[in-house]
Amino acid sequence: MSAKDFRFLEVSRQTPRTVPVPVRVLGYSEISGDFAASEAATQSERCIDCGNPYCEHACPVHNYIPNWLKLVQDGRLFEAATLMHETNPLPEICGRVCPQDRLCEGACTLEQTAFGAVTIGSVEKWVTDEAIRQGWRPDLSLVRESGRRVAIVGAGPAGLSCADRLRRAGIAADVYDRYHEIGGLLTFGIPPFKLDKAVMRTRREVLEGMGVRFRLGIEIGRDLDFAELVDGYDAVFVGTGAYTYVDGRLDGRDLNGVHDALPFLIANVHRLLRDEVPSATYDMRGKHVVVLGGGDTGMDCNRTAIRLGAASVTCVYRRDEANMPGSRREVGYSREEGVQFLFHKQPVALLGEDGRLNAVRVVDTELVAGADGRMRPQNIPGSESDLPADVVIQAFGFQPSPPDWCQVHGVALDPSGKILVGGAGQLPFQTSHPRIFAGGDNVRGADLVVRAVHDGREAAGSIARMLADTPVAQPVAAVA
Structure with missing residues (x-):
């Protein structure tokens, strides 16, 4: 050594x-x-x-x-x-x-x-x-164009990763997204203090330099029929993410002052991109904010509420700190910025008066080992207490919300709405429709960005293998 x-x-x-x-x-x-x-x-x-x-x-x-x-x-x-x-x-x-x-x-x-x-x-x-x-760009000088074309639905991390790998294989990639910027939740869900939006613009320039074509502001199923993609391309990759927030089904969730995490974060990024002042709906100035949930989305909500002028921000989590799913770094940043954490507290109801939120009822919990070894919270009877709150942000997680056109085209789903891929006789990330592939949160449920990147990369490899073994159909309809 x-x-x-x-x-x-x-x-x-x-x-x-x-x-x-x-x-x-x-x-x-x-x-x-x-x-x-x-x-x-x-x-x-x-x-x-x-x-x-x-x-x-x-x-x-x-x-x-x-x-x-x-x-x-x-x-x-x-x-x-x-x-x-x-x-x-x-x-x-x-x-x-x-x-x-x-x-x-x-x-x-x-x-x-x-x-x-x-x-x-x-x-x-x-x-x-x-x-x-300094000018580094991917070197595609040795790539030979195959003449194949793939449509990608969703410009989030899975879709961008897939597009990168397809271009390296000489396959044309057209990326469709309903937003007018690439990135999906990278752009509209993650706050700029974690990921500056200039970073996404730079990545777009890199991908466009590789030959990726972005068709933004187009919602598949509304502005363009999914059948046109299936008919007009050699394959389709679906990376539509997980945007359906988990409803904690708490009594009082319809009170004024109760928000769900994703609409809150997306609205704030949109208004920052437009350089607007906070809307009355999300005005946190001088208010006592309670965030329910201990994942990274909860940490994003904590830190955004602080920047919106909240008088206090309290994060409530039903397990202990060691069992929090959020990044330790993000928990630390939240603490540094003034967020208070309450552990071993399970929200059971949202309380209000005249239609307006004023408190969160919580119950103490203790951790009991589950069958899978993970410590699970168990409510302690008689331990209820009320936590004053002007605003509550529910950050309980997200589930896939597969578009109707998935099942119309024979794409099988599991009971929770996740797209099923890679079954017997299928390539990795291939759906029950042989020319439709999927990956990221619409397959896994809400998960890490890096796992969505993995899925897009691997799905592109499967698409390239399938196309290498498939004769070019004549003719292939073009999508303008």
């Missing part, structure tokens, strides 16, 4: 500096700064290249993490960016929004010691941002 293999003894774990709390809560800019090139290289040198890269195994797209960390150490920026894109079509996005503490960094060998994990996510973000800024 060389001295470099023990750099972690000399160099402590360091993440880029964040904007001070009193400044960050005044606006919506990304709060995390960037490494300088020397800092990225020094942090990359902390990797011990342990020979059994647990970080790589824990990453849903199985990034070649030790390999590109070595390239960063050696100052080979463009090669590092190229290697990142071999496994992840959206590395600058995953570097920002992935819960690395539960994935790659959580599995880092150094994380199991007092030295702390390599700052993988921050390096990933820096490499992609800096390489693109």
Whole structure:
């Protein structure tokens, strides 16, 4: 071993500096700064290249993490960016929004010691941002066009990932989306302080440079019949996400002041993009806000309410902190920005007067091990209490809401509405219709961005395999 293999003894774990709390809560800019090139290289040198890269195994797209960390150490920026894109079509996005503490960094060998994990996510973000800024672009010079065409429904992470991989295989990709910007919930659901929308615009430029064609502001089933895609393309990929929010079915959910997380977040991003003041519906100034739910969406709601001027924000979660599904980093940011957490509390009703919310009734819980080993909350009788609230935001999660045209075209669903893929005799991510593929949250239910990226990537591989074995149909109708 060389001295470099023990750099972690000399160099402590360091993440880029964040904007001070009193400044960050005044606006919506990304709060995390960037490494300088020397800092990225020094942090990359902390990797011990342990020979059994647990970080790589824990990453849903199985990034070649030790390999590109070595390239960063050696100052080979463009090669590092190229290697990142071999496994992840959206590395600058995953570097920002992935819960690395539960994935790659959580599995880092150094994380199991007092030295702390390599700052993988921050390096990933820096490499992609800096390489693109310096002019790096995917090299498609050796790609041979196949003459095949695929329609992609949904410009979220699964759809964008699929489009990237199809173009690398020489397959034309047209991406349809009802919004006028790409990204899906990356753009309209994730707040700008986590993911600046300029990042999505840059990724759009990169993809368009690869030959991806975006057809935005078009809702399939309303503006264009899905049958036209099935008839006009060699294959279709459906990446429509999960937009149906889980209804906690709490008494009082129709009171004024009760909101669901996704409409709240989407409305705020829309008004930021239009540079408008908050609407009366989502006016939080001087109000006591209670967020119900402990996932990353709940953390987004916490931090958005703070920026909207709430007098207080309290996050209620039915388990303990160790069992929260949200990123530890996002929980920490919420705390720094003034959010209070109440654990072991289960909401049971929303209370109000004259049609207006004024409290949340909660009951204490205790954790009991379930059959699957996960600790499950059990209500403690007689422990009810009322928590004053002017506003409640319900962040209980999301479910797929498959469009009607799925079943019309023979795409099988499970009872919860998830699209069924990869069954017996099918390629991975192939639906019951042989030329329709699907992936992301409409297959998994609400899940991580990086898993949607994985699905789009793998679905593109399946589409390419199917088309390679399928004669070109004559003629193929064109969709304008």
